[in-house]
Amino acid sequence: MQDCPDPPCECPDPARQRAGRAGSSSRFPAPLADAPGFALLAVLLALALLLPLGGLAVLEARSALVIAQNLRARAEARVAAEAALEWAAAAVPALWDTSTLAAGPDGSSGTADDGAFPFGAVPDALCQTLSCELSLAPLKPALWRLRATARGFRGTAATVERILAWSTVPYSPAAAYAAPGVAPRLGTDPVLVDGSPYRPVDPPGLPTGTGPPDFAFAFPDARSAEEARSALAPHRDHIAGRGESPSVGQATRIDLAALAARAAGNGQATSYEGSLLPDSGEFGAPGRPELAVVEGNAVLRGSWSGAGILLVRGQLEITGELRYEGLVVAERGVALDSGARVSVHGALWVAGGVLDLFGTAAVLACPECMGRASEAFPEILPHALEPRGWREIL
Amino acid sequence: MSATAKRRAAAQPAGASTLEVLVAAALLAVFSTLAHSFARSCFRSAAALQARADAAESAYLALSLLVGELRQAGYSASGNLIGAIASAEDSRLRFAADFDGDGDTDDANENVSYGSDAARGTLTRASGSGSPQPVIDHVPPTGLRFAYFDARGQQLFPGPDGLDAQQRSAVRRIDVRIEVEEPNPDPALRAPIKAAAATSVTLRNAGLP
Numbered sequence: 001m002q003d004c005p006d007p008p009c010e011c012p013d014p015a016r017q018r019a020g021r022a023g024s025s026s027r028f029p030a031p032l033a034d035a036p037g038f039a040l041l042a043v044l045l046a047l048a049l050l051l052p053l054g055g056l057a058v059l060e061a062r063s064a065l066v067i068a069q070n071l072r073a074r075a076e077a078r079v080a081a082e083a084a085l086e087w088a089a090a091a092v093p094a095l096w097d098t099s100t101l102a103a104g105p106d107g108s109s110g111t112a113d114d115g116a117f118p119f120g121a122v123p124d125a126l127c128q129t130l131s132c133e134l135s136l137a138p139l140k141p142a143l144w145r146l147r148a149t150a151r152g153f154r155g156t157a158a159t160v161e162r163i164l165a166w167s168t169v170p171y172s173p174a175a176a177y178a179a180p181g182v183a184p185r186l187g188t189d190p191v192l193v194d195g196s197p198y199r200p201v202d203p204p205g206l207p208t209g210t211g212p213p214d215f216a217f218a219f220p221d222a223r224s225a226e227e228a229r230s231a232l233a234p235h236r237d238h239i240a241g242r243g244e245s246p247s248v249g250q251a252t253r254i255d256l257a258a259l260a261a262r263a264a265g266n267g268q269a270t271s272y273e274g275s276l277l278p279d280s281g282e283f284g285a286p287g288r289p290e291l292a293v294v295e296g297n298a299v300l301r302g303s304w305s306g307a308g309i310l311l312v313r314g315q316l317e318i319t320g321e322l323r324y325e326g327l328v329v330a331e332r333g334v335a336l337d338s339g340a341r342v343s344v345h346g347a348l349w350v351a352g353g354v355l356d357l358f359g360t361a362a363v364l365a366c367p368e369c370m371g372r373a374s375e376a377f378p379e380i381l382p383h384a385l386e387p388r389g390w391r392e393i394l
Numbered sequence: 395m396s397a398t399a400k401r402r403a404a405a406q407p408a409g410a411s412t413l414e415v416l417v418a419a420a421l422l423a424v425f426s427t428l429a430h431s432f433a434r435s436c437f438r439s440a441a442a443l444q445a446r447a448d449a450a451e452s453a454y455l456a457l458s459l460l461v462g463e464l465r466q467a468g469y470s471a472s473g474n475l476i477g478a479i480a481s482a483e484d485s486r487l488r489f490a491a492d493f494d495g496d497g498d499t500d501d502a503n504e505n506v507s508y509g510s511d512a513a514r515g516t517l518t519r520a521s522g523s524g525s526p527q528p529v530i531d532h533v534p535p536t537g538l539r540f541a542y543f544d545a546r547g548q549q550l551f552p553g554p555d556g557l558d559a560q561q562r563s564a565v566r567r568i569d570v571r572i573e574v575e576e577p578n579p580d581p582a583l584r585a586p587i588k589a590a591a592a593t594s595v596t597l598r599n600a601g602l603p
Contacts, residue, residue, distance in 0.1 A: 064447070071454075139495075143473045165473045388473040390598035391466040391493070 073153035077130060078392070080150035081158040084122045084132040088146055089162055091119040093253040094171040094382035096262065102138050117146075142166035144385060147393075163389035170374040170381035172327075173251030174218030175241065175365040178350045184217060184228055186235045187338060187358035193217060195241025195365045200286065200325050200345050204362040214365050216241040220253035241365070252384050256351035260331055263311045263380050264293050274298040274314055284308045286325050289376040297332070309373050309380055315353055318342055325366070326373040327381070336361055345369045441579035442587060449574040449589035452530040456517050457572050457591040459529065460508055464489055464568065468599030471495030478600050479565050483556040485510055485538050487568070491599075510538040517572065530574065532586075537573035545601060568595045 095101075104113030105120075117134035126132070130152040137145050147161040175195045178184065193216040197209030216239040217232070219225040229248040232239055241247035263269060270283075274296035283306030284290025290308040297314035300322055307325040316330040318340040326346045328334075333353020336342055340359030346369040357363075374381045410418075464487070468478030472495035480488040488507035490499040499505040500522060507520045511528070512535040518526035542550040542557060544564040550557055557565070570593055575586035 067451075139471065139473070163469075163471065163473050387602050389469045389471070389475060389602070391469045391491070392462060394462050 069153065070156065073156035074158065077150045077152045077156050077158035078160070080127045080130045080132060080152070081148045081160045083126040084134060084150060085146065085148035085160050085162055087122055087126055088117055088119070088134050088148060089164070089387065090250070090252070091117075092146075092164070092385050093119070093255055094384045096258070096379070096382050098138075098142075098144070098166055098385075101136055101144065122148075139163070143388070159393040161391055161393065162387055164385035165388040167383045167386050169367070169383070170370055171252065171254065171384040172214065172347050172365070172367065172370045172381075173254075174215040174249070174347070175363045176216065176348045176350070176355070177218045177251065177254060178224070178228075178355055179256060179352055180219060180221045180224045182219075182224070182333070182350050182352060182355050183231060184355040184357065186232065186238065187356075189338060189358060189360045191235070191238050191357050191359075191361045193239050193241075193357070193361075193363045195247055198345055198364040198366045200366060200369055202345075202364070204343075204364060207364070209367060211367060213240075213242045213247075215243065215249040215251065216247035216363075218249050218251035220251065222250050225250045254349065254382060256329065256331065256349060259329065259349075259380065259382065260311055260313065260351070263291060263309060263329075263377075264313070266291055266377065266380065268377060269293045271295065272298075274312070278302075279320070280304060282306050283310050283324070286372075289326060289373060291377045291380065307369075307372075309377055318359070325369045327370060346373065438580045445576040445579050445587045446589060449532065449576040449587055450591070452532070453572045453574045453589050453591035456530045457570060457593060459519070460570060460572075461593055461595050463503070463506055464570070464595050465598055467491055467597055469493065472497065475599055475602055477563065478597050479557070479562040480505065481507075481556050482540065482542055482562055482565065483552050484540060485536070486556075487540050508538065510535065532574050532576050534573055534575050537575070539569075539571045541569040543567040543569070566597055566600050568597070569593075570595060 100107045100109075101118060102114060103109045103118070104111065104116040105118045106113055107118070115135050115137055117136050122132040122134060127150060130150045133149045133151075135147045137147070139145050142165060144164040144166075145161055146164055147159060149157060149159040151157045175193050176184070192204045194204070194207065195214035195216045196207040197211045197213060198207040199209045202208050217225075217228055219228060225248050229246060232246040232248060236246040239246035239248070243249055269291045270293065272292060272294040274294045277294070277298055277300070280302030281304055283292035283304070285305070286307045288307070290306060292306065292308065292310045294310070294312045295314075297317065298312045299317045300320050302320045304321065305323045309326055310324060310328045312328075312330045313332075315332040315335060316328070317335045317337070319337040321341040323343045324346065327349065328344055328346070329349045329351070330353070331351045333355060334348065334350055335354055335356045336359040338358045340361070342359060342361040342363075344363045345366040347365065348363050370381070467489035468475050468491060470476050470492035472492065476490060476492055476499065478489055478491075480490050482488075486507065486509040488505070490505045492499055493504055494501055503521050505522050507526070509518050509520075509526065510516065510533050511518050511526065514528065515531060515533055516528035517530050517533045517538055519529050520526040542552070542561070542565045544550055545566045547567075550561045550565060571590060572592070573588065573590045575588050578585060578587055
């Protein structure tokens with residue numbers, strides 16, 4: 001800066017000096033940008049104009065994002081709740097009574113877990129990061145409400161429920177029911193496993209009963225059902241019933257150990273020792289059903305017949321002939337030799353071991369036969385909780 | 395004039411000439427016109443996007459409401475399922491549920507119908523015998539469509555009076571499509587802004603024992 005003498009002379013303004021250096025003798029004033037504070041003012045003005053616009057854009061984007069997040073959270077919660085409900089419905093086994101259903105997992109009324117789902121917790125894989133809750137409450141006699149709630153993002157919750165009714169008829173999911181891990185095998189002899197509704201007098205392939213068909217084979221878990229479906233695919237023409245051929249499906253679990261205990265402890269039971277069975281004989285007759293309990297393995301070499309409920313506490317091996325109306329239960333498997341001739345109108349349940357149907361066999365679903373067996377021995381067969389309604393609590 | 399006065403006169407700005415002011419004004423006008431056009435284009439695009447988003451959101455929300463109610467048709471808290479579908483046409487559907495289990499469908503939201511009001515361009519919902527209430531606007535006359543399918547996936551085609559009783563009892567799945575046509579915010583464009591939402595609803599209570 002040039003020093004001004006005293007008395008003051010005319011000191012050139014620096015802006016004017018710069019304008020002069022630019023080589024112009026312009027009559028315009030020096031640029032406003034050189035005025036002290038003008039840049040700040042300009043920026044503030046620009047900000048004042050742009051900030052509301054930017055703020056509005058951010059608010060719009062944020063509200064749209066929140067709406068989208070809420071919609072997504074709602075959808076996730078609903079799907080998780082539905083998955084939990086489906087899992088829970090499949091986890092309810094066939095039961096002999098419902099007196100302890102409302103008592104929670106501990107089975108004791110008056111405790112803190114009353115009303116909680118008594119058959120386990122929802123697998124984490126179904127609900128992922130969401131929190132799933134199950135409850136089972138009685139609505140009125142023989143009617144229950146199973147409810148699943150999923151809670152997720154920002155407290156979003158979805159609740160779905162299913163009405164379950166205690167079936168009045170004994171549970172029979174298929175012509176042949178097997179526990180997980182039992183792999184059915186069929187031979188080359190003529191075999192028919194049919195879930196269509198037969199009557200006791202109907203020959204194989206000609207059912208005249210009424211009602212919807214059941215599965216030919218049923219398992220309580222999806223994996224066993226899938227493996228059996230693949231293994232039985234070559235025999236699809238001999239495995240008829242509900243769904244696509246081969247008719248194999250997943251069904252409500254049956255506690256066969258509990259059934260065996262009930263049958264063995266029943267006062268009406270007729271006990272047999274498996275090793276002492278004669279070559280031929282009968283386990284009751286159609287007009288005279290019998291609750292037959294065979295201890296140990298049973299080998300039927302000759303001609304056998306029967307009606308009612310036949311429980312074999314070991315393996316049932318048949319090399320001869322068996323004609324039966326009702327339910328046959330084998331705790332350690334069923335093995336039919338290639339020369340065997342077997343006809344079961346009713347159902348065949350296997351708790352473990354093998355399920356080899358190598359002889360000439362017909363295992364035919366017969367609701368009428370099962371009904372007669374249940375009528376004769378009402379405490380033996382379990383009943384299922386059937387779905388009677390679905391709703392979402394909106 | 396003294397030398398000092400001359401120097402002072404030369405240092406003072408002389409102002410802008412008329413020509414310079416005119417040129418500056420013309421440039422400002424051109425610039426302002428360009429800026430206005432640009433801003434108007436931006437605002438119209440934003441308005442069009444907003445309208446499209448509104449249309450999509452309207453369609454989705456209406457679909458969510460309809461599907462949520464339709465999915466549980468046939469429900470009864472008494473455990474005795476009722477007929478899920480009361481009437482079924484291409485563009486109108488009435489369905490029922492008995493949420494309190496009292497054996498009738500006269501209570502609130504137990505007997506619901508969805509349709510469209512072509513005159514007003516609205517999708518309507520009616521509960522019981524109440525008059526239809528608008529749910530969303532800007533629905534074209536064919537903006538609500540239903541298609542009905544049985545358990546085997548075969549489509550059931552409504553007659554002039556809709557599906558008959560036998561067909562209604564066979565319905566297991568319903569396809570729903572909702573279209574919305576928002577007016578175009580750009581007055582130069584007559585074509586409305588369209589959005590559609592569609593889904594397939596399995597009736598959870600149909601086919602249960």
